Amino acid sequence: xxxxxxxxxxxxxxxxxxxxxxxxxxxxxxxxxxxxxxxxxxxxxxxxxxxxxxxxxxxxxxxxxxxxxxxxxxxxxxxxxxxxxxxxxxxxxxxxxxxxxxxxxxxxxxxxxxxxxxxxxxxxxxxxxxxxxxxxxxxxxxxxxxxxxxxxxxxxxxxxxxxxxxxxxxxxxxxxxxxxxxxxxxxxxxxxxxxxxxxxxxxxxxxxxxxxxxxxxxxxxxxxxxxxxxxxxxxxxxxxxxxxxxxxxxxxxxxxxxxxxxxxxxxxxxxxxxxxxxxxxxxxxxxxxxxxxxxxxxxxxxxxxxxxxxxxxxxxxxxxxxxxxxxx
Amino acid sequence: xxxxxxxxxxxxxxxxxxxxxxxxxxxxxxxxxxxxxxxxxxxxxxxxxxxxxxxxxxxxxxxxxxxxxxxxxxxxxxxxxxxxxxxxxxxxxxxxxxxxxxxxxxxxxxxxxxxxxxxxxxxxxxxxxxxxxxxxxxxxxxxxxxxxxxxxxxxxxxxxxxxxxxxxxxxxxxxxxxxxxxxxxxxxxxxxxxxxxxxxxxxxxxxxxxxxxxxxxxxxxxxxxxxxxxxxxxxxxxxxxxxxxxxxxxxxxxxxxxxxxxxxxxxxxxxxxxxxxxxxxxxxxxxxxxxxxxxxxxxxxxxxxxxxxxxxxxxxxxxxxxxxxxxxxxxxxxxxxxxxxxxxxxxxxxxxxxxxxxxxxxxxxxxxxxxxxxxxxxx
Numbered sequence: 001x002x003x004x005x006x007x008x009x010x011x012x013x014x015x016x017x018x019x020x021x022x023x024x025x026x027x028x029x030x031x032x033x034x035x036x037x038x039x040x041x042x043x044x045x046x047x048x049x050x051x052x053x054x055x056x057x058x059x060x061x062x063x064x065x066x067x068x069x070x071x072x073x074x075x076x077x078x079x080x081x082x083x084x085x086x087x088x089x090x091x092x093x094x095x096x097x098x099x100x101x102x103x104x105x106x107x108x109x110x111x112x113x114x115x116x117x118x119x120x121x122x123x124x125x126x127x128x129x130x131x132x133x134x135x136x137x138x139x140x141x142x143x144x145x146x147x148x149x150x151x152x153x154x155x156x157x158x159x160x161x162x163x164x165x166x167x168x169x170x171x172x173x174x175x176x177x178x179x180x181x182x183x184x185x186x187x188x189x190x191x192x193x194x195x196x197x198x199x200x201x202x203x204x205x206x207x208x209x210x211x212x213x214x215x216x217x218x219x220x221x222x223x224x225x226x227x228x229x230x231x232x233x234x235x236x237x238x239x240x241x242x243x244x245x246x247x248x249x250x251x252x253x254x255x256x257x258x259x260x261x262x263x264x265x266x267x268x269x270x271x272x273x274x275x276x277x278x279x280x281x282x283x284x285x286x287x288x289x290x291x292x293x294x295x296x297x298x299x300x301x302x303x304x305x306x307x308x309x310x311x312x313x314x315x316x317x318x319x320x321x322x323x324x325x326x327x328x
Numbered sequence: 329x330x331x332x333x334x335x336x337x338x339x340x341x342x343x344x345x346x347x348x349x350x351x352x353x354x355x356x357x358x359x360x361x362x363x364x365x366x367x368x369x370x371x372x373x374x375x376x377x378x379x380x381x382x383x384x385x386x387x388x389x390x391x392x393x394x395x396x397x398x399x400x401x402x403x404x405x406x407x408x409x410x411x412x413x414x415x416x417x418x419x420x421x422x423x424x425x426x427x428x429x430x431x432x433x434x435x436x437x438x439x440x441x442x443x444x445x446x447x448x449x450x451x452x453x454x455x456x457x458x459x460x461x462x463x464x465x466x467x468x469x470x471x472x473x474x475x476x477x478x479x480x481x482x483x484x485x486x487x488x489x490x491x492x493x494x495x496x497x498x499x500x501x502x503x504x505x506x507x508x509x510x511x512x513x514x515x516x517x518x519x520x521x522x523x524x525x526x527x528x529x530x531x532x533x534x535x536x537x538x539x540x541x542x543x544x545x546x547x548x549x550x551x552x553x554x555x556x557x558x559x560x561x562x563x564x565x566x567x568x569x570x571x572x573x574x575x576x577x578x579x580x581x582x583x584x585x586x587x588x589x590x591x592x593x594x595x596x597x598x599x600x601x602x603x604x605x606x607x608x609x610x611x612x613x614x615x616x617x618x619x620x621x622x623x624x625x626x627x628x629x630x631x632x633x634x635x636x637x638x639x640x641x642x643x644x645x646x647x648x649x650x651x652x653x654x655x656x657x658x659x660x661x662x663x664x665x666x667x668x669x670x671x672x673x674x675x676x677x678x679x680x681x682x683x684x685x686x687x688x689x690x691x692x693x694x695x696x697x698x699x700x701x702x703x704x705x706x707x
Contacts, residue, residue, distance in 0.1 A: 143691065285648075303545050
């Protein structure tokens with residue numbers, strides 16, 4: 001197991017280096033660097049210190065040295081926690097991300113919980129009651145859900161709220177808590193608001209997982225060991241949950257890591273942009289719109305990092321659950 | 329081996345008949361699936377109406393502006409003053425100003441009626457860029473009501489008919505799905521088959537690249553790459569660049585599936601036979617292995633196209649993809665970003681159900697194809 005963990009972590013680290021290089025290239029991609037624009041803009045405003053500031057930034061990011069050494073410099077800074085500066089916000093990228101980090105995580109965790117809490121029971125129900133009316137209803141709902149991307153649903157929700165209600169259900173906090181310091185009451189308020197964006201952001205993932213869970217469990221339920229468990233006179237409930245579901249759920253862990261999690265990150269980012277939530281997603285979109293590339297590149301690497309960690313955890317969980325993988 | 333050759337040659341002769349039977353079986357099975365048939369018709373209708381004959385179905389041209397800015401949708405009416413009318417019509421609109429909101433808006437003016445005719449003569453266009461015509465499927469007749477208008481879905485902030493723009497917008501959005509997926513297949517199938525056939529270093533390399541690509545969340549990566557497209561590029565260049573970006577990021581999954589199939593196909597007798605005749609690697613790959621994987625490629629592609637369409641929609645909606653003067657579904661949504669737009673011209677959101685309809689169509693079709701393309705299994 002230990003060697004598996006080490007190999008797996010090593011692999012993730014290699015990936016991270018490659019991903020960070022892409023992040024860096026993306027920062028470099030836009031034609032004409034931001035500083036030139038900044039310089040003209042600052043001079044236009046009649047800012048005397050503009051030239052000094054730009055020269056300082058130019059030196060700091062090594063904009064005059066070749067690409068590869070510049071990457072090394074950027075990566076070293078990155079590891080040290082210096083992600084560069086958001087030129088548009090005039091603040092360090094680190095601050096911008098840190099400010100929104102925990103709420104982003106809260107939203108992601110809520111979405112994942114949502115997916116599992118909804119998808120697994122429905123999937124199990126559908127499989128154990130195959131072709132009943134209940135199964136058909138759930139299958140139809142999951143099919144519909146699969147074709148409704150979260151951000152379009154969020155736009156429709158926004159329309160509904162704007163036109164027909166004035167309820168304060170959008171955003172992550174009620175008005176009175178928005179700028180308040182953290183307290184237990186604020187936390188409860190967050191929980192009250194979190195479910196809606198979490199649900200919308202994970203709708204595609206939930207629908208997909210229902211279908212996969214149903215299919216997997218149907219396959220498992222037909223296998224001899226389930227028959228023999230039944231033949232031994234175990235309760236139907238025990239057979240389903242302890243024998244069949246445990247087997248059928250293994251592939252779902254991989255899917256959670258490799259398909260559901262990216263879906264949730266993307267879904268949440270787009271939904272959060274529609275609903276203007278204080279998470280990283282909308283900031284990423286704004287950064288791209290303004291060509292604020294240090295912020296955008298770092299955020300992309302950051303998203304990918306979450307994914308890599310998610311994949312790593314999923315693989316380790318699977319190895320822990322399924323001994324065959326450890327021995328491979 | 330010497331006796332095996334004529335046998336497999338005979339088999340090779342028969343494969344044509346067998347493969348014909350295979351597609352006949354597929355069609356039979358597909359036809360039984362009502363939902364899949366419906367999905368198929370829906371998709372054909374979408375492509376026919378939006379991509380091929382948009383000019384005919386829409387009452388106006390895509391860039392026809394009017395004085396009716398942000399006019400709400402006109403309801404198609406069948407009764408006037410309680411009496412049923414043989415010919416449906418729309419009421420006119422009158423502009424009013426709300427002083428407190430400082431906003432102009434339109435109210436229905438029941439004194440003016442514009443009857444709707446089918447096949448009316450309107451603005452000149454070239455159908456599919458070729459056949460000149462001026463016949464529109466429906467509209468108001470210019471002889472009967474010279475200053476008449478019909479905006480079934482309302483108008484945008486430049487006074488352009490939304491119904492028309494949604495139909496035209498589908499052209500770019502649907503084609504990006506098709507062209508993007510075509511590029512994805514070209515890249516993914518080729519690299520997948522090469523990787524599975526040659527193995528070793530090539531395989532290792534392709535596998536690592538696909539793993540690397542799958543490490544990224546795809547939409548943020550699209551967004552970052554799309555943001556890097558120089559803004560001074562022409563809209564068409566941006567369009568093709570976007571398609572290429574989509575394909576370059578998405579080919580990995582397909583390549584992986586094709587590789588897996590090739591690994592199982594390469595030991596089959598017909599492939600061994602082809603090799604023993606001295607067929608080149610190239611011929612084996614493209615004449616024998618890729619056709620063997622066709623059904624899988626079709627299913628995967630059908631289910632992947634909605635993702636492409638949505639990626640374009642999301643990108644353009646955020647202002648990172650296509651930009652005006654191009655019209656796509658994403659560009660139409662871009663015009664309603666922000667609460668104020670949703671409050672004052674919510675009809676622009678009619679685009680959303682139209683997009684969702686196309687996605688459902690593809691999903692239904694893809695699901696049905698998946699079941700149908702495996703006609704020996706299942707039953």
